[in-house]
Amino acid sequence: MELRLNPTTMPTAIRPASAAGIASRQGAGAVDGGFAGALKGALGTVSAAQNDASQLQREVQMENPKVSLEETMVAIQKAQIGFQATLHVRNRMVQAYTDIMNMQV
Structure with a gap:
């Protein structure tokens, strides 16, 4: 199952930022929340x-x-x-974690 979100239905926390917003954050040296921030925003x-x-x-x-x-x-x-959708993401993350933990090093 593939989930695609367009910018109008995507949660505001993970919408693509405008070029001006990106430049201002990079100039200020603020660190983006990355995946954890996006996940937290989506859960909210x-x-x-x-x-x-x-x-x-x-x-x-x-x-x-x-x-x-x-x-x-x-x-x-x-x-x-x-x-x-949240349950699917959680299940995929747990499966990925399990796969990584079962890898031979």
Whole structure:
């Protein structure tokens, strides 16, 4: 399964930076978070999506007229897809770690 994210659906923490943003960070000597920072940002985005879906669910259950069922179902599906993608990434990382640990040196 291949997951591709375009810049509009990609979590903000791992979106490609603009050329000006890259130049300003390099000039200031700031160290980018790298893979760990991107992973942390992606996990934060998935968590926020799950929290948003839970909040919308509560609002629908309390019969809030400002919250539609369709909006809630879309938020739930987005959270579920994000969680499934996170599980796939975790499983791939564990498999890669296992493969590296089993290598003969």
